[in-house]
Amino acid sequence: MDIFNSKDSIVYSTYDIKKDKAAEMSLFEEKTLPSAMIGVNGYMLRRDIPESQKFKAFLSSLNTKEQDIAGIAQVEAKIEEDKLKLSGSYFNITSNFSDKKPIGIYKGRHTEEGELLKEVKFKASSPGSGTFSTELKLTEEIKSYLNFGGIYIKIITKKGNLRAQLLPTQNKAPEPAKITSHYPKNTYAVRDIEALYEINWSQALDENGDFVSYIYQLSPKKDFSEIILQKKTGRETSLKMTEKQWFDLLGNSEIGEPKSFYHRILATDGSNFSYSAPTALNLMKSNEALNDLAQITAPKYAFKGKIAESGAGYGAEWDNEGKLWLADYNNGLIIKDSSNKEIDFSPLTSVEINGEVYNLNPVNGIGVDVDGNILAGINRRLIKIDAQTGKGIAVWEAPKGARAITAPRAAKNGEIYAMSLFGEDPNYVLKQQGETFKPLRTLELKDRNLARTFDMTQDGKTLLFPDPGSPKIQVYSSENARDYTRQKDITSISAGSSAIQVVDNAIYAAVRSSGISPSSIHYRNEEKQQMWTLEIPEVNGAEPRGIGVSKNGNTIIFCSWDKGGGYYLFEKLEE
Structure with a gap:
């Protein structure tokens, strides 16, 4: 200043x-x-946003997430004393209006569903055309929302909607976007496979600070008089379709035969549109084999609700009897049977081993031993619990000076890997010996980052450490499960993660939300050369600190640390 x-x-x-x-x-x-x-x-306006008295809106189905319908509408509004006076006209809407509140004024930003402020009465002049008008009493909040584009008009029909933000009359359209992933002088090959194929473009700057959404269009003609593909991507600056879908668009063309299209990006602030310059897109069919992992469309999972409403989720595991063990960082272990009912010794908050009582908090993670019993990382302690009775079996504590361990993992030879929370602390490999664990060796993992959890392949020769703050998973490999070398990081996740599980050599990671991208589940399988990302907006941006995946991959549990905590259950739908 x-x-x-x-x-x-x-x-x-x-x-x-x-x-x-x-x-x-x-x-x-x-x-x-x-x-x-x-x-x-509350809310805070950008300092340079002026107070406005007059507003406009141009309604189109392109401003909605739903399917496109024919018809347009325009609105003008002005502030007089403490009222917003609004009038508008609609034209050539071919779908019948909804029976309930077909036209309304809403509070909400572009791309977001808002709150109905007032229903607007209309008068039809001919089928699909007419006028409407109303007055809305203003509050200070509504005035502010008008100035930053937070009020919109929506017409609801039985086949789709028209919508536009009510923007100040001086508001300008966003700057045009630019396609960045494909160059008009190049020809790109697509195969008849389910791998995802991505088109990317630059973000369209909006000097008014309005949210911007995008529509991708493809045409065989440069003037776009014929559009053969149109996709809304919301605020995402990319379009993902399968290679097979592009392959099919090439019709009867031969393998290796180039075919040209034109594509462009429409950017909208919810009322005003800008168009990128049409550029050539040259494609050809290919039968070349995969040489890397293919990103495919994620399977469909249905959200079934929370299986435990609260709890700072730090992991989920099934024992050999099918009981589900949920790690609650602050309060121990929640154990449920197959009908989602807590069993007799749940919640388990402490265990006794060799005459000494050990509290089960904080729970840094859980695992399952090769004998089916439960392993828990409790701060600096590794505790083994009888899965049938909930009684303590064995305990080991990291030496003085060492700090917390994370989720313990069992190799198929019975060795237990207890990795440190902090990258500079020792990483232990142990073997149960009566009521304790005998340290076999410590692992040197050069340049290891802090990681709240880890997992590994069953032979213990590949170790995986998700980075909580960056979109990467550190990978260490060994030929003898003793001497490890850092490999190339996995960077296919979209944000930081503190939840990972390996199931039959496939990696599942629960990934935190980032920007406009919601929390997600990321899957990666080197053997099948496949990966996918499943967005899960149902968790409302909660941060994961644990994940549970059934052996067949049909059930996924997202263990939430914040947003009220709890454990979100997702079930795979039949194809």
């Missing part, structure tokens, strides 16, 4: 601080920020 006494003014300057030296920090362009930040306790 610079104060100029001679001019009686103050100048605010914000710098991009992602530089080591202050002199290299560039001024931050505030027009790249949203027009408002909305939180649980």
Whole structure:
């Protein structure tokens, strides 16, 4: 903040601080920020957003997530005293209006479902055309929402909707996006397989700070008089379809025969549109074999609700009898039978071993031993619990000076891997010996990061450490399960993770939300050369600290640390 006494003014300057030296920090362009930040306790407008008195909206089904329908509408509005006076017309809407509140004023930003403020009455002049008008009493909140584009008009029909944000009349369309993944001079091969094929484009800057969504269009003609493919991607700057879908678009063309299309991106702030320049897209069919993992469409999983409403989730495991063990970081272990009822000794908050009682908190993770009993990482302790009775079997504590261990894992030879939470601490391999565990060796894992959990292949020769803050999983491999070398990181996840499980050499990771991308499940199988990402908006952006995956992969449990905690159950749907 610079104060100029001679001019009686103050100048605010914000710098991009992602530089080591202050002199290299560039001024931050505030027009790249949203027009408002909305939180649980209110909202804050960007400083340069002016107060407006007049507003406009151009309604289209392109501004909705639903299927497109014919018809348009336009709206004008102005503030007079404490009221918003609004009038509009709609034209050539071929679908019948909804029977309930077909036209309304809503509070909500572009791409988001909002709250109905008032139903608007309409008058038809001919089939599919007519007018409407209304007045809305203004509050300070509604005035602010009008200024940053947080009020919209929606017409609901039985086949789809028209929608537009009510924006200040001086509001400008977003800058055009630019396709970045494909170049018009190149020809791209597609195969008759289910691998995902991605088109990417640049983000369209909106100087008014409005949310921007995108529509991808493909045409055989440069003037787009014929559109053969149109896909809405929301606020995502990419389109993912399978290679097979593109292969089919090539029709009867031969393998290796190029075919040209044109594609472009429509960017909308919810009312105004901009169009990227049409560019050529040259494709050809190919029968070349895969030489890397193919990203495929994720299987469909249905959210079945929470199997435990609360609890700071840190893992989920099934024992040999089918009982489900849920790790609650603060409160021990929750144990449920196959009908989702807690068994007699649940919750399990402590165990006694050799006359000493050990509290089961904090629970840093759980695993299953080769004999079917439960392994729990309790701060610096490794505790083994009888899966049938809930009684303690054995305990071991890391030496003084060492810190917490994470989820313990059992190799098929019976060795237990107890990896440290902190990368610089020792990593232990142990073997049960009566009521304790005998340390066999410590593992040196050079440049290992902090990781709240880990997993490994059954032979213990590949170790996986998800990074909680970055979109990567560290990989260490060994020929003898003693000397490990760091391999190339797995970078196919979209954000940081603290939840990973290996099932038959397939990796499942629960991944935190990032930006507009919700929390997700990421699957990776080197043997099948497949990977997929399943977005799970049902968890409302909760951060995972554990994951449970059934042996057949049909059941996934997302163990939530925040947003009220709990354990979200997803079941795979039959294909």
